[in-house]
Amino acid sequence: MYWNEKAETMPREEMRRIQGELLRGAVKRAYERVAPYRAKMKQTGVEPGDINTLEDIEKLPFTDKADLRDAYPYGMFAVGMDEVIRIHASSGTTGKQTVVGYTRKDIEIWNECMARCMTMAGVTRGDIVQVAYGYGLFTGGLGGHYGAEYIGAATVPASTGNTKRQLQILEDFGSTVLLCTPSYAMLLGDAVREAGIKGKLKLKSGIHGAEPWTEGMRRELEDRLGYKAYDIYGLSEISGPGVSCDCEAAAGLHVQEDHFYPEIVDAHTGKQVKDGMPGELVFTCLTKEALPLIRYNTRDICTLRKDKCACGRTLARMGKITGRTDDMLIIRGINVFPSQVESVLLGIAEVSPHYLLVVDRKNNLDTLEVRVELREGFPFDEVRRVEELERRIGKEINSTLSISADIRISPIGSVERSEGKAKRVLDLRKNL
Amino acid sequence: MIVNQISVFVENRPGRLAEITGILAAGGVDIRALSIADTSDFGILRLIVNDPERTDKLLREAGVTSGKTAVIAVKLADEPGSLHKILTILSNHDVVVEYAYAFITRKDSDAYVILKVANNDEAIAMLTAEGQQMLTPEEFYAL
Ligand SMILES: [Zn+2]
Numbered sequence: 195m196y197w198n199e200k201a202e203t204m205p206r207e208e209m210r211r212i213q214g215e216l217l218r219g220a221v222k223r224a225y226e227r228v229a230p231y232r233a234k235m236k237q238t239g240v241e242p243g244d245i246n247t248l249e250d251i252e253k254l255p256f257t258d259k260a261d262l263r264d265a266y267p268y269g270m271f272a273v274g275m276d277e278v279i280r281i282h283a284s285s286g287t288t289g290k291q292t293v294v295g296y297t298r299k300d301i302e303i304w305n306e307c308m309a310r311c312m313t314m315a316g317v318t319r320g321d322i323v324q325v326a327y328g329y330g331l332f333t334g335g336l337g338g339h340y341g342a343e344y345i346g347a348a349t350v351p352a353s354t355g356n357t358k359r360q361l362q363i364l365e366d367f368g369s370t371v372l373l374c375t376p377s378y379a380m381l382l383g384d385a386v387r388e389a390g391i392k393g394k395l396k397l398k399s400g401i402h403g404a405e406p407w408t409e410g411m412r413r414e415l416e417d418r419l420g421y422k423a424y425d426i427y428g429l430s431e432i433s434g435p436g437v438s439c440d441c442e443a444a445a446g447l448h449v450q451e452d453h454f455y456p457e458i459v460d461a462h463t464g465k466q467v468k469d470g471m472p473g474e475l476v477f478t479c480l481t482k483e484a485l486p487l488i489r490y491n492t493r494d495i496c497t498l499r500k501d502k503c504a505c506g507r508t509l510a511r512m513g514k515i516t517g518r519t520d521d522m523l524i525i526r527g528i529n530v531f532p533s534q535v536e537s538v539l540l541g542i543a544e545v546s547p548h549y550l551l552v553v554d555r556k557n558n559l560d561t562l563e564v565r566v567e568l569r570e571g572f573p574f575d576e577v578r579r580v581e582e583l584e585r586r587i588g589k590e591i592n593s594t595l596s597i598s599a600d601i602r603i604s605p606i607g608s609v610e611r612s613e614g615k616a617k618r619v620l621d622l623r624k625n626l
Numbered sequence: 627m628i629v630n631q632i633s634v635f636v637e638n639r640p641g642r643l644a645e646i647t648g649i650l651a652a653g654g655v656d657i658r659a660l661s662i663a664d665t666s667d668f669g670i671l672r673l674i675v676n677d678p679e680r681t682d683k684l685l686r687e688a689g690v691t692s693g694k695t696a697v698i699a700v701k702l703a704d705e706p707g708s709l710h711k712i713l714t715i716l717s718n719h720d721v722v723v724e725y726a727y728a729f730i731t732r733k734d735s736d737a738y739v740i741l742k743v744a745n746n747d748e749a750i751a752m753l754t755a756e757g758q759q760m761l762t763p764e765e766f767y768a769l
Contacts, residue, residue: 575633575695576724577663605635605691
C-alpha cells in the first residue's frame with residue numbers, strides 16, 4: 195500500500211531527472227537568498243551556474259549544525275517571517291539550539307512525507323494513533339500528529355510522560371498505532387509486561403525514531419507490545435520525522451528522495467562512497483522554502499542502496515544508523531559507538547537493554563565501565579553466577595569492539611530511564 | 627526441607643545496606659538469619675524471614691532487586707562435628723555447596739544450617755537417607 199504511488203515507485207532515471215531539476219532551483223534560491231550560503235559558495239569557488247546535473251552536487255560545500263548555530267536564530271532562513279507559519283528548535287546537547295522555520299508549503303510537504311512513512315508502517319484512516327512523542331519545540335510530537343491527521347487516522351495527542359496514563363490510553367482507547375522514541379516504547383513495554391495487559395492491547399504498529407536503535411531492540415519491543423515495530427528517521431534541520439521509514443520488508447528505510455536528496459560521504463575525504471558502503475549521511479533539501487539546507491551533514495553513519503525493494507518502492511533505502519561521528523567515543527584510541535555496546539547487550543538474555551557507559555581516565559589511561567541491569571529472574575544469589583555473567587559480557591564486548599570494559603551488573607531499575615532521548619554515556623573525561 | 631530465602635542484590639554504595647535494613651525494619655520483618663556476600667562492586671544479602679512472600683513484595687515495592695531462592699534447611703544435631711557430617715554426606719555424593727550459613731533459634735537454642743545446592747530434592751533425599759533431621763515448612767516458619 196502506497197500513499198503516493200507515483201513518487202514512491204518512480205523509475206530511477208525519472209527520479210534523477212526530477213532531482214537534478216529541483217537541485218538547480220534549490221541551489222540558486224539558497225545562493226540568492228541566504229547570505230551564509232553565498233559566502234560559503236564563493237569561498238569554494240562555485241556558482242549556481244556550475245550546478246547542472248545531479249553529479250555536480252559534489253562541487254558544493256557541506257553545511258552542518260555549526261553553520262545553523264552561527265546563524266542563530268534566523269540567519270539561514272530564505273524567506274521573511276510573513277511566509278513562515280511554524281518554528282521548531284532542536285535542543286543541542288552542547289551549546290545553542292538550532293532553529294528551524296517552515297512555510298505553509300514546507301508543512302504540507304512534511305505532512306505528505308509523514309503520511310507516506312506512516313502508510314509504509316501500515317497506518318490507514320481507520321487507525322487510532324497514539325502520539326507519545328513530546329509536543330513542543332521538538333518535531334516528534336507535532337510531526338507525528340499532523341502526519342496522522344493528514345492520513346485521516348484518529349489522532350490521540352498523548353505526548354510523552356505519565357506512563358500510567360499512556361497505558362490507560364493504550365488499553366481503553368484501543369490505540370492501534372504507537373508513535374514515540376524507541377527507549378520510551380521500551381519503558382512502556384516494561385510497564386505493559388508488569389501490568390500483564392499485553393493481551394488486551396490492539397496495537398498493530400509502532401513507529402519509533404529520534405534515536406538510534408538496533409534489530410535486537412526491535413525484537414524486544416515486538417515481543418513486549420505484540421505489534422510490528424518500524425524505524426522512522428528524520429531530523430528537525432531537514433524537517434522532522436518523515437525523512438525516511440521502514441516498510442514491511444524491513445530492509446532499510448525508504449528516503450523521500452524527491453524532497454530530501456541523500457548522499458553518503460567518507461568522513462575524512464568528504465567524497466561520495468559507493469552504494470552500500472558506510473559513511474556520513476548528507477541531505478540536500480530539494481523543495482524546502484524556509485530553510486533550504488544544501489548538503490547538510492547529519493554526522494549520522496549509515497549506508498544507502500538504490501535497488502528496488504520487495505515492497506515495490508524504488509525510493510533509495512538507508513541502512514540503520516550505526517552511530518554518529520559526533521557521539522562516537524574515542525577510548526584508548528579505539529572508536530566506540532554506544533549502539534555497538536547495545537547490540538552486544540541485546541544478545542545476552544540475562545541482562546536488560548538498560549545500560550550506561552561511564553568513560554573516565556585513571557592514571558592517564560581511559561577506562562570504560564558498562565553498567566547494565568540484571569533481568570528479572572536471574573539467580574543472583576550466587577556470586578559466582580553474577581561474576582561469570584560479567585566476564586561473559588566483557589568478553590563479548592571485547593570481541594566486538596576490541597576494547598576491554600569493566601562490567602558492572604546493576605540492580606533492576608538502577609539505570610536511569612529516559613522519556614526522551616536516552617542518556618547512554620557519562621564521559622567523566624570532559625571534567626578533567 | 628526446602629525454605630524460601632530472600633535474596634537481595636545490593637549495589638556497592640555507602641548507606642545502601644542500611645536503606646534496605648531500614649525498609650525491613652519499617653515493614654516489621656522478623657529476620658531469623660542473615661548472610662552477606664560481597665565483592666568489590668556488588669553485594670548479596672541473603673535472609674531467612676518469617677514471611678518471605680510479604681518481605682519480597684515489600685522490597686520490590688521499594689525498588690529493591692529482590693527474589694526468592696529455594697534453599698534447604700537442615701537441623702544440626704547438638705553434638706560436635708554435626709555440620710562436618712552434613713557437608714561430608716553431600717561431598718561424598720559430589721554435591722557442590724554454593725554457599726552455607728548457620729543460625730540458632732531463640733526458643734530452644736537449636737541450630738540450623740542453610741545450604742544452597744543445585745538440586746534441592748536430591749540433596750534432601752541423600753541427607754534423609756543418612757539420618758539427618760528435616761522439618762516441615764510449617765514447623766520451620768513457626769520457629
Ligand atoms: Zn520497501
